[in-house]
Amino acid sequence: MEAILETLGLVSDDMDGTNDSNANDKKYEDDVLKQFEDGSQLIVMNCYPACPEPNLTLGMPPHSDYGFLTLLLQDNAQGLQIQHQSRWVTVQPIPNSFVVNVGDHLEIFSNGRYKSVLHRVFVNSLRYRISVASLHSLPLDSMIRPSPKLIDEENPKLYKDTDFKSFLEYISSCEPKMKNFLESRKLTN
Ligand SMILES: O=C(O)CCC(=O)C(=O)O
Numbered sequence: 001m002e003a004i005l006e007t008l009g010l011v012s013d014d015m016d017g018t019n020d021s022n023a024n025d026k027k028y029e030d031d032v033l034k035q036f037e038d039g040s041q042l043i044v045m046n047c048y049p050a051c052p053e054p055n056l057t058l059g060m061p062p063h064s065d066y067g068f069l070t071l072l073l074q075d076n077a078q079g080l081q082i083q084h085q086s087r088w089v090t091v092q093p094i095p096n097s098f099v100v101n102v103g104d105h106l107e108i109f110s111n112g113r114y115k116s117v118l119h120r121v122f123v124n125s126l127r128y129r130i131s132v133a134s135l136h137s138l139p140l141d142s143m144i145r146p147s148p149k150l151i152d153e154e155n156p157k158l159y160k161d162t163d164f165k166s167f168l169e170y171i172s173s174c175e176p177k178m179k180n181f182l183e184s185r186k187l188t189n
């Protein structure tokens with residue numbers, strides 16, 4: 001996360017907070033890193049059985065993940081595809097490595113500079129596939145909001161503040177698919 005904050009220009013040299021003009025923003029950045037110390041982790045374990053007619057179905061429909069980052073462990077069977085420039089690209093499994101996916105909270109926090117990745121899973125006719133996804137975010141009672149430092153006249157705030165409760169309300173009222181939850185958090189200026 002520290003590296004991500006740096007790419008967003010959110011790690012200033014003023015680490016001692018002596019520059020009062022950005023003390024509040026600095027506090028917010030510190031807060032984000034601090035909040036990650038007690039952050040939430042949701043583990044999802046997926047098993048996709050072999051399917052006699054793989055062209056007729058999907059193992060998991062297109063969606064983006066809840067959270068800042070997802071660390072995904074997959075076995076050696078292909079299945080995961082991400083959407084890149086409107087095309088589905090198969091992610092080749094690399095043994096003993098994690099795929100790191102950007103989730104909706106990072107898109108919100110970065111005020112749209114990072115985009116959560118749309119992904120789906122296909123099945124195959126020969127063998128089952130197993131994956132374990134670890135979704136990381138702030139504590140479940142924290143508010144996720146665009147970083148104040150990334151908002152100005154040229155870059156208006158694009159997303160509403162959101163929390164786990166609003167996510168639960170959303171998924172209990174309609175099926176989460178594509179990037180629908182994130183779309184529901186967008187501000188229309
Ligand atoms: O099985 C996979 O490779 C992806 C699983 C996934 O997208 C998820 O659990 O959210």
Ligand SMILES: [Fe+2]
Nearest residue numbers: 063064065119
């Ligand atoms: Fe996912």
